[in-house]
Amino acid sequence: MISICVKHLNKRYRAKDGDVAALADVDIDVAEGEFVTIVGPSGCGKSTLLYILGGFIGADGGIIEINGKAVTGPGVDRGVVFQEYALFPWLTVAQNIRYGLEMSGAPRQRCEETVERLVRTIGLQGFEHRFPRELSGGMKQRVAIARTLAYDPKILLLDEPFGALDAQTREVMQDELLRLWQATRKTVMMVTHDVNEAVYLSERVLVMSQRPGRIVQEFKVTIDRTCEREVTVLNKNFNQLRNEVWLAVRRQAGARSV
Amino acid sequence: MSFAPRTWLRSGAPSVSLRAAWHYLPIAIVLLAWQLVVEFDLVDRAFLPSFGETLSALWEMTRNGEIGFNLLVSIYRAFAGLAMGSIIGVAIGLAMATSRRADEFFGPLVATTYSLPKSSLVPLFILWFGIGDVTSIVSVLLACLLPVIVSTYHGVQSVPPVIVWSARAMGTPHHLILWRILLPSSLLSIFTGVRIALGFCFVLTISVEMIAAKTGIGKLIFLYGENGAYAYMFGGLLAIVIVAYAADRTLLAAMNHLLRWDDSIHAAHVGG
Numbered sequence: 001m002i003s004i005c006v007k008h009l010n011k012r013y014r015a016k017d018g019d020v021a022a023l024a025d026v027d028i029d030v031a032e033g034e035f036v037t038i039v040g041p042s043g044c045g046k047s048t049l050l051y052i053l054g055g056f057i058g059a060d061g062g063i064i065e066i067n068g069k070a071v072t073g074p075g076v077d078r079g080v081v082f083q084e085y086a087l088f089p090w091l092t093v094a095q096n097i098r099y100g101l102e103m104s105g106a107p108r109q110r111c112e113e114t115v116e117r118l119v120r121t122i123g124l125q126g127f128e129h130r131f132p133r134e135l136s137g138g139m140k141q142r143v144a145i146a147r148t149l150a151y152d153p154k155i156l157l158l159d160e161p162f163g164a165l166d167a168q169t170r171e172v173m174q175d176e177l178l179r180l181w182q183a184t185r186k187t188v189m190m191v192t193h194d195v196n197e198a199v200y201l202s203e204r205v206l207v208m209s210q211r212p213g214r215i216v217q218e219f220k221v222t223i224d225r226t227c228e229r230e231v232t233v234l235n236k237n238f239n240q241l242r243n244e245v246w247l248a249v250r251r252q253a254g255a256r257s258v
Numbered sequence: 259m260s261f262a263p264r265t266w267l268r269s270g271a272p273s274v275s276l277r278a279a280w281h282y283l284p285i286a287i288v289l290l291a292w293q294l295v296v297e298f299d300l301v302d303r304a305f306l307p308s309f310g311e312t313l314s315a316l317w318e319m320t321r322n323g324e325i326g327f328n329l330l331v332s333i334y335r336a337f338a339g340l341a342m343g344s345i346i347g348v349a350i351g352l353a354m355a356t357s358r359r360a361d362e363f364f365g366p367l368v369a370t371t372y373s374l375p376k377s378s379l380v381p382l383f384i385l386w387f388g389i390g391d392v393t394s395i396v397s398v399l400l401a402c403l404l405p406v407i408v409s410t411y412h413g414v415q416s417v418p419p420v421i422v423w424s425a426r427a428m429g430t431p432h433h434l435i436l437w438r439i440l441l442p443s444s445l446l447s448i449f450t451g452v453r454i455a456l457g458f459c460f461v462l463t464i465s466v467e468m469i470a471a472k473t474g475i476g477k478l479i480f481l482y483g484e485n486g487a488y489a490y491m492f493g494g495l496l497a498i499v500i501v502a503y504a505a506d507r508t509l510l511a512a513m514n515h516l517l518r519w520d521d522s523i524h525a526a527h528v529g530g
Contacts, residue, residue, distance in 0.1 A: 100428035
């Protein structure tokens with residue numbers, strides 16, 4: 001079943017000296033339970049695409065459907081994780097995680113149980129009553145993911161979720177996300193500029209051109225995800241595929257100067 | 259107004275008592291200068307009482323109840339005006355920041371009246387409301403309104419879009435965005451406006467009382483000034499200065515507590 005369906009999507013930004021095309025004729029289908037990543041040079045409009053899917057900004061034409069229904073605005077069927085975390089700084093860790101549940105009108109008992117379970121999942125026991133400013137970048141990102149999982153959306157939209165983290169924390173978080181996806185089999189659409197991350201995590205990698213963004217190439221990733229990270233990363237197939245994707249992205253980034 | 263004193267004050271991490279001493283040093287210098295000017299007869303004694311004389315005048319007025327009563331009257335006027343001005347100011351600021359129509363309606367009014375000295379309207383208020391509480395409170399209200407409107411407006415405007423987006427994505431209905439997201443997000447800004455208004459409220463109360471009241475510290479100061487009893491005049495002045503200072507410290511403490519989650523306020527030992 002198709003979970004995310006995008007056809008002939010166009011988006012322009014109004015600027016002083018005329019409109020700027022951000023996305024041109026984008027077509028994407030994501031099956032239910034699939035993990036798809038979009039990579040592309042910076043400024044190619046990949047975040048814009050995610051914001052359109054999130055329902056935060058409108059498109060200028062085309063079809064955008066989530067589970068067969070046209071997107072008209074934000075909805076709890078899609079959980080969004082932003083690059084800047086976008087946690088509510090005035091709420092504690094526990095309050096941030098339960099926010100979405102509270103909004104859905106879930107009973108108190110269930111809110112508390114869910115928060116407790118998720119705090120344990122992300123390993124932040126003892127930090128429930130801390131404010132986001134007291135957390136490290138990695139901890140903040142864990143909370144951002146936990147609060148999205150709390151209200152159990154069918155689809156996760158991830159906007160460079162690990163972009164602000166240091167290399168070591170990023171790897172840990174990637175493995176956590178992978179485990180989480182394998183356990184829940186949610187539909188995931190991620191945007192990143194990190195080719196390694198894209199190939200390591202997703203089943204399908206889409207390469208976007210520079211602005212106006214189009215999907216120019218598609219790679220199916222068939223690697224054994226039950227292996228440890230070391231085994232995967234040192235694997236010949238993984239490296240070959242990663243190099244191919246890297247070259248494809250590089251071609252797009254290089255096309256800028258033409 | 260800065261919430262974050264630079265760190266040069268804290269280099270070498272002096273003890274708390276040393277820092278407190280440093281903090282009150284300027285006040286001590288001014289009081290000392292005052293005493294010296296009087297001691298050396300640099301100004302005619304009839305026009306400038308010494309700090310000691312001022313203190314004893316204040317003590318006398320406190321004992322006979324003159325200060326207590328008038329201070330309560332002034333505090334009532336100042337805080338009633340401040341409270342109403344702040345509530346209305348926050349409401350207008352929020353409306354302007356979230357609705358284009360409200361912005362178009364209030365925008366020109368705010369821009370044109372921003373630099374108008376509100377005390378110039380007092381003669382008009384005397385005609386409308388007579389001598390007494392209402393004239394004082396309305397003048398204070400008006401003076402408090404603008405800083406609160408402007409800071410609330412800018413506070414809401416500078417809420418990052420992703421904060422609102424993530425709230426919407428988590429199912430926050432439109433009518434709750436204001437209350438659950440925009441208001442807490444702009445709390446620091448709003449408080450900054452209220453703190454500026456707190457200063458204005460005492461300035462306005464005292465100056466309006468001097469021309470349009472039968473009671474209050476302003477009236478007291480005015481009467482003693484007219485009669486040349488300058489020690490008592492300064493005593494009244496000192497009383498209101500102490501109250502205003504205590505009010506500002508209390509607001510600051512409330513701010514520090516309510517905004518304990520905020521990075522920018524927490525980075526510094528606010529206000530010393």
